[in-house]
Amino acid sequence: MILNPEKIRRALFLLPGPYVYEDRCQSYIGKGSFFRYREPVEEMYAAGVLGDLGVTCRIVHAAPERLSKGGIEKIIGAFAPDMVVISSTYPGHVQDLAWAEKIRKILPRAMIITRGGHMGFIDRQDLLKRFSALDGVIRGETEFTLRDFFQSNDKRIPSGFTLRHGDAFEETPDPGLDNDITALPFPARRLLNHRLYRSPVTARPMATISANRGCCHRCVFCPAHKVSGAAVRLRSPESLVREIRECREHWGIRDFFMRGETFTASRTWLKDLCRELKKQAPGVRWLCNARADALDSELAGLMKSAGLCGVSMGAESPDADTLALIRKDLCFEDVRKAVAACRSHGIMTMVYFLMGFLWETREDIVCNIAKAGTLKSDVTEFFFPYPLPGAELYETAKALGLINDRAPLPWSQQAPVFIPQGLSARELMQLRARARRNPAQNIRAARAVLRQATGAREIAAVMTHGFFTAANALLRA
Incomplete structure (x- = not known):
């Protein structure tokens, strides 16, 4: 060696x-x-x-x-x-x-x-x-x-x-976290084939921009606060926009995913970023993750004016007791208001739910699926909680003998690790498939994507490379 x-x-x-x-x-x-x-x-x-x-x-x-x-x-x-x-x-x-x-x-x-x-x-x-x-x-x-x-x-x-x-x-000892992520050199994007990574909304080549790191929340299913730190480290808006301009000028990339465990953690920082984008990089389109309780109509409008075309939110569950047990520190009404705010500004919404916690019954899951549908989000997706190391759920799964580090279940959130009493893994998979096989939901998703398209060429690209491929997958599930 x-x-x-x-x-x-x-x-x-x-x-x-x-x-x-x-x-x-x-x-x-x-x-x-x-x-x-x-x-x-x-x-x-x-x-x-x-x-x-x-x-x-x-x-x-x-x-x-x-x-x-x-x-x-x-x-x-x-x-x-x-x-x-x-x-x-x-x-x-x-x-x-x-x-x-x-x-x-x-x-x-x-x-x-x-x-x-x-x-x-x-x-x-x-x-x-x-x-x-x-x-x-x-x-x-x-x-x-x-x-x-x-x-x-x-x-x-x-x-x-x-x-x-x-x-x-x-x-050697565990490393600390470097607070100055702005000082890092730009990622070596020259080493990639950019056509391999496409926006699920526009189907155009999409670059991923690391916007901030860290999460102050303690959701039991997520290791973010352990992996990236409990303090949010913000990259300067000027640095972000310089990287975006480099992507546009060197590789012709105009679509971006703003990656951050808590992208909307600082309202002041986010407003500064939107102003920089409007001034220095007009015409770009981008996606982000957001906490629903941080999104209102004012912020959604500002982000839309800076190029936001789609936002993902983790609702996890419509049930207040489940949200408390998983320490999501959110309520379903927050999600409803955030979806409405985004839709009022023409921003595509993607909302994710978890199903199959140990305390849930079949009736609970069926009821939660129905409540999730009332949001009328453009995309509603369901996953199973997966015990990633660093998350409290991992320790729970280990204590119950549900997971083995030498042979963990390889399908991540696509298959259940936790099996509630009275249900089987097969039944949980069937419930998820039924929730995803929703014609009205998929039609809504298709319409939302088409609204984002700016011409015949982009519509054709979306049909072959974009969200339509995912929508078809949902229909086949």
Whole structure:
């Protein structure tokens, strides 16, 4: 293994499976899934940091590139990196990390490590024992952990590493979080094929912009406050707009996803961003996530004027008792008002619900599905709660013996881990399929997408690449 950063001149980042490889969102993307592939932001930032330090990088995003096993191996052999970083998700890590053995056969001396949002909360030494071709695990925010490794001036390994030394292991302390995310170099977007990542609303190539990090909320099903910190770290609006302008001028990208665990956390910051967008980047269109209790008509109107075309909100449940139990700190009426505010300004709404908590009955679930329909959101999607490491729900699932770190259920929120008394996994899947097979809902979604289209060419693109493909998947579910 090459452990000296001075000898690592080429690094390859491999995303091998059909997942969203983000620290918080580790969703499975398969047949019938609403989710689409997004730019791999963590890997792009890490490649940007290493590029500034003189390391030549490559990103291999196997699933959207439709690469076969042989195709991936050919790329690795031809590029011949000194270091390979395998991205992994918790639900897919068994399949992801099987690649370590394949890579070791191609690159006997390379440093092979893995990253992922779950790595700070599982038994890393057990992981290294199970995957003997792996040299180490990194945790924390990948770009900062790798930056510290490459900038270390002595032989000590910086925070955030678990390394194998023969039959022994070395584990350094947990890394802290860097507050100045504005100072990071722009992501290495030049390493990607931009046509692979399209807006679900406009079907045009879409870039993902990291707007802020951190979440002050404590929802039991979400690890965001552990993975990204409980304090919200805001990137300057000027930096965001510079990156957007670079995307537009260098690659012709005009559609964006503003990524942030709590994008609407600061009203002042968001207003400043909208003003900068209107002044410096008119004509762009963007999507974002938002908390429903932070959205009103004034803010929705301002965001619309700055290019917002679609917003996603996690309602989780219409039931007040369930919202209290999962510590969502939200009420269903907040969601109703936010949807109405967005619709009044022509903003497409996408609202997500969770079903299948242990205390729910069949009658509860059927009632919640009916109540969700009363929102008349353009898109209403249902998922199962999945116990990601770092979330309180993970500890609950472990205590009940419902999940095994060595073989977690690989379909993430698409299949149930928790089975309420009186129901079976099959019945839960049938209830979800029935909720998603809603003709009125899918017609509403199709109309909302068509309203966003600006001409015949864009309508044709939406029909073949955009949300219509997802709508068809919902109808087939």
